[in-house]
Amino acid sequence: xxxxxxxxxxxxxxxxxxxxxxxxxxxxxxxxxxxxxxxxxxxxxxxxxxxxxxxxxxxxxxxxxxxxxxxxxxxxxxxxxxxxxxxxxxxxxxxxxxxxxxxxxxxxxxxxxxxxxxxxxxxxxxxxxxxxxxxxxxxxxxxxxxxxxxxxxxxxxxxxxxxxxxxxxxxxxxxxxxxxxxxxxxxxxxxxxxxxxxxxxxxxxxxxxxxxxxxxxxxxxxxxxxxxxxxxxxxxxxxxxx
Amino acid sequence: xxxxxxxxxxxxxxxxxxxxxxxxxxxxxxxxxxxxxxxxxxxxxxxxxxxxxxxxxxxxxxxxxxxxxxxxxxxxxxxxxxxxxxxxxxxxxxxxxxxxxxxxxxxxxxxxxxxxxxxxxxxxxxxxxxxxxxxxxxxxxxxxxxxxxxxxxxxxxxxxxxxxxxxxxxxxxxxxxxxxxxxxxxxxxxxxxxxxxxxxxxxxxxxxxxxxxxxxxxxxxxxxxxxxxxxxxxxxxxxxxxxxxxxxxxxxxxxxxxxxxxxxxxxxxxxxxxxxxxxxxxxxxxxxxxxxxxxxxxxxxxxxxxxxxxxxxxxxxxxxxxxxxxxxxxxxxxxxxxxxxxxxxxxxxxxxxxxxxxxxxxxxxxxxxxxxxxxxxxxxxxxxxxxxxxxxxxxxxxxxxxxxxxxxxxxxxxxxxxxxxxxxxxxxxxxxxxxxxxxxxxxxxxxxxxxxxxxxxxxxxxxxxxxxxxxxxxxxxxxxxxxxxxxxxxxxxxxxxxxxx
Ligand code: SF4
Ligand code: SF4
Numbered sequence: 001x002x003x004x005x006x007x008x009x010x011x012x013x014x015x016x017x018x019x020x021x022x023x024x025x026x027x028x029x030x031x032x033x034x035x036x037x038x039x040x041x042x043x044x045x046x047x048x049x050x051x052x053x054x055x056x057x058x059x060x061x062x063x064x065x066x067x068x069x070x071x072x073x074x075x076x077x078x079x080x081x082x083x084x085x086x087x088x089x090x091x092x093x094x095x096x097x098x099x100x101x102x103x104x105x106x107x108x109x110x111x112x113x114x115x116x117x118x119x120x121x122x123x124x125x126x127x128x129x130x131x132x133x134x135x136x137x138x139x140x141x142x143x144x145x146x147x148x149x150x151x152x153x154x155x156x157x158x159x160x161x162x163x164x165x166x167x168x169x170x171x172x173x174x175x176x177x178x179x180x181x182x183x184x185x186x187x188x189x190x191x192x193x194x195x196x197x198x199x200x201x202x203x204x205x206x207x208x209x210x211x212x213x214x215x216x217x218x219x220x221x222x223x224x225x226x227x228x229x230x231x232x233x234x235x236x237x238x239x240x241x242x
Numbered sequence: 243x244x245x246x247x248x249x250x251x252x253x254x255x256x257x258x259x260x261x262x263x264x265x266x267x268x269x270x271x272x273x274x275x276x277x278x279x280x281x282x283x284x285x286x287x288x289x290x291x292x293x294x295x296x297x298x299x300x301x302x303x304x305x306x307x308x309x310x311x312x313x314x315x316x317x318x319x320x321x322x323x324x325x326x327x328x329x330x331x332x333x334x335x336x337x338x339x340x341x342x343x344x345x346x347x348x349x350x351x352x353x354x355x356x357x358x359x360x361x362x363x364x365x366x367x368x369x370x371x372x373x374x375x376x377x378x379x380x381x382x383x384x385x386x387x388x389x390x391x392x393x394x395x396x397x398x399x400x401x402x403x404x405x406x407x408x409x410x411x412x413x414x415x416x417x418x419x420x421x422x423x424x425x426x427x428x429x430x431x432x433x434x435x436x437x438x439x440x441x442x443x444x445x446x447x448x449x450x451x452x453x454x455x456x457x458x459x460x461x462x463x464x465x466x467x468x469x470x471x472x473x474x475x476x477x478x479x480x481x482x483x484x485x486x487x488x489x490x491x492x493x494x495x496x497x498x499x500x501x502x503x504x505x506x507x508x509x510x511x512x513x514x515x516x517x518x519x520x521x522x523x524x525x526x527x528x529x530x531x532x533x534x535x536x537x538x539x540x541x542x543x544x545x546x547x548x549x550x551x552x553x554x555x556x557x558x559x560x561x562x563x564x565x566x567x568x569x570x571x572x573x574x575x576x577x578x579x580x581x582x583x584x585x586x587x588x589x590x591x592x593x594x595x596x597x598x599x600x601x602x603x604x605x606x607x608x609x610x611x612x613x614x615x616x617x618x619x620x621x622x623x624x625x626x627x628x629x630x631x632x633x634x635x636x637x638x639x640x641x642x643x644x645x646x647x648x649x650x651x652x653x654x655x656x657x658x659x660x661x662x663x664x665x666x667x668x669x670x671x672x673x674x675x676x677x678x679x680x681x682x683x684x685x686x687x688x689x690x691x692x693x694x695x696x697x698x699x700x701x702x703x704x705x706x707x708x709x710x711x712x713x714x715x716x717x718x719x720x721x722x723x724x725x726x727x728x729x730x731x732x733x734x735x736x737x738x739x740x741x742x743x
Binding site for chain 1: 470
């Protein structure tokens with residue numbers, strides 16, 4: 001049953017109680033920083049949010065789908081297990097923190113520590129696609145999944161800040177840019193993506209174009225840098241048993 | 243010729259008059275310290291391989307074995323003892339960071355042993371727990387701050403979620419990965435039978451143990467291993483791990499080689515990959531940020547479960563605990579510097595943190611002074627060894643305690659402190675199937691139940707002696723404590739008088 005909830009009238013706890021109780025299409029109007037929307041929500045919920053949801057949108061989410069017609073704040077999709085979050089604007093810091101499954105598409109930029117602790121497990125391979133640029137520490141401690149930064153609207157040069165891939169030990173990261181990333185630690189290797197690498201992310205690029213009306217041809221023919229963990233140089237600090 | 247700088251710490255002494263060369267010790271030692279010499283038809287052993295876990299001593303049918311601390315030593319030197327000399331040798335040889343396990347073994351003061359309990363004489367009669375009812379049950383969680391009445395004048399109940407414990411003791415966080423499946427099963431079943439809780443640690447929850455969910459506290463650490471909707475739903479409470487007493491400021495790093503099929507399933511990461519959970523939660527830089535994680539977990543569990551925040555006892559623990567109480571957490575757990583661990587850098591384990599006795603007293607006082615003591619329950623951990631320590635902790639202000647090492651001792655641990663090696667001969671700190679099966683969960687769980695049942699009787703006796711019939715009346719009742727051999731400063735931090743005062 002479709003429900004419409006006015007965030008302003010409810011405040012965040014009653015709003016989230018109402019979302020928990022509802023199933024089917026859930027439309028939230030006048031959203032202005034209400035936190036934790038769709039926390040641990042399952043596949044029986046489809047949310048459309050007008051306005052700006054607060055921190056930890058879709059935390060521990062487990063199958064629901066969420067569309068935001070504006071910007072979102074920090075920790076979108078924290079520890080998300082399944083489902084899809086689509087943001088027609090920008091997202092804040094720690095986007096997809098420790099996300100294990102499902103996908104997040106952001107039309108614009110995202111903040112610091114995008115994809116931190118992102119991981120994968122069996123058939124669960126989380127996907128984050130950021131249309132714009134990101135803050136520093138992109139993919140920090142990344143342990144799995146797929147992270148794509150398109151840097152649209154910033155010429156052909158990605159601005160992803162510094163320390164990309166610090167602590168990365170799994171997964172794959174694609175950055176669309178003329179120039180290679182900076183400050184990549186020695187535990188991470190990067191190279192220009194080959195045609196078959198780009199072909200492997202074609203479904204995500206198509207989905208992005210379809211959602212936000214981006215030029216799919218341009219996306220498929222651009223220069224990407226592919227970052228992966230350097231398996232010959234892992235994080236084994238040498239220990240001596242004592 | 244290779245020169246070996248290190249003389250083994252212990253010597254295996256075999257009484258050949260008793261040894262029947264049955265070779266049981268050889269089969270049981272995962273460190274391969276014993277060996278049969280077929281030509282001479284006798285046993286031999288290599289002291290250098292012995293970790294002093296006493297497995298062989300315990301199974302030898304003729305009691306032919308004992309392990310003794312070696313008397314081989316350096317020339318006496320007040321500043322350079324053997325430990326420091328050997329650590330230099332080890333690092334000079336390997337260039338490695340020293341790694342240890344279990345709690346800080348050094349000779350720091352144990353305040354529990356310098357605190358004595360009161361008992362009633364003449365005027366305030368003591369209570370015989372065998373004859374009169376004694377209440378050891380506690381409820382952990384925020385307590386209502388005010389009373390609201392409806393139009394009819396009746397009280398409107400608004401209780402926040404609570405954990406109900408039959409006695410003020412829980413099994414502390416030990417992850418599947420650091421300890422074995424059988425150890426977890428023993429803890430889970432014992433907690434269920436006793437009406438207390440065990441804690442999964444940060445390694446996720448094995449699907450077989452969801453049935454014990456009503457007595458399970460699940461942990462959420464910075465790496466979020468194994469954290470998902472069903473994991474949170476299964477539990478009775480959720481603990482955010484901010485720190486650990488054995489290694490404050492240091493995170494967890496389970497090397498890929500310890501992530502086998504089963505551990506990979508519960509942590510929800512591929513087999514053979516490193517599980518890194520750094521000390522900082524990179525989304526938490528303030529109490530407000532912590533509040534966000536607390537409430538995200540409350541939202542995810544529909545406000546039905548208490549949220550615990552676990553921190554290590556560090557210098558300004560009281561201020562930190564005050565912040566946690568204001569973050570919306572229901573319970574704060576404080577882990578002292580003697581708390582155990584599966585692996586920690588030696589320097590950190592031996593040099594960082596403060597005693598939980600001091601931390602607990604400081605936290606309880608601070609929360610009382612600020613008028614927010616009822617907003618959170620306080621759990622003390624790290625070095626609780628017996629029922630008297632529990633009673634003293636409660637009188638210093640704890641609502642309950644966590645025990646880790648004591649629980650492992652009940653399961654057979656002999657404190658050899660080589661958990662980090664993963665070859666625990668007692669089937670506890672290992673994932674090797676042949677070793678794990680040495681710990682029979684039917685026996686293990688029984689031993690834990692026995693231990694807790696015994697402690698409960700002892701707690702009741704100590705309470706009865708003080709003329710107290712409910713553990714609630716003991717909480718923060720520091721008049722029941724006196725210090726011996728403590729200086730003014732120590733007494734003032736503990737908030738207790740000296741014996742004779
Ligand atoms: S277990 Fe005892 S009797 Fe058997 S071989 Fe070893 S020392 Fe000898
Ligand atoms: S758990 Fe096992 S390895 Fe660790 S100290 Fe105890 S007996 Fe030794």
